[in-house]
Amino acid sequence: MAILLSELYGKEIITNEGKKIGLVEDAILDFESGKVANLLLIKAEQLTRSDNTAMLLAKNSVKYERVKNVSESIIVGSK
Numbered sequence: 001m002a003i004l005l006s007e008l009y010g011k012e013i014i015t016n017e018g019k020k021i022g023l024v025e026d027a028i029l030d031f032e033s034g035k036v037a038n039l040l041l042i043k044a045e046q047l048t049r050s051d052n053t054a055m056l057l058a059k060n061s062v063k064y065e066r067v068k069n070v071s072e073s074i075i076v077g078s079k
Contacts, residue, residue: 003070005029005036012073013039013062021062024074028061036064039074 005027013021022041030037038061040047047053047060066076
């Protein structure tokens with residue numbers, strides 16, 4: 001099933017245990033594979049303006065490979 005990238009923005013991300021992680025603010029794309037790599041809980045421009053980009057990315061993103069279901073919210077599995 002294909003989903004438009006624009007449909008992900010603003011959706012709440014919840015773990016399969018019910019813990020709320022945050023809202024999708026942006027995404028990182030892997031152009032080589034043509035897939036979404038990460039969902040960001042902050043705007044991408046906040047990452048590029050920081051001296052601690054790697055730390056902010058780790059703290060404020062969810063790897064898309066963890067996504068189990070996308071509907072009204074996005075359900076992710078454990079790390």
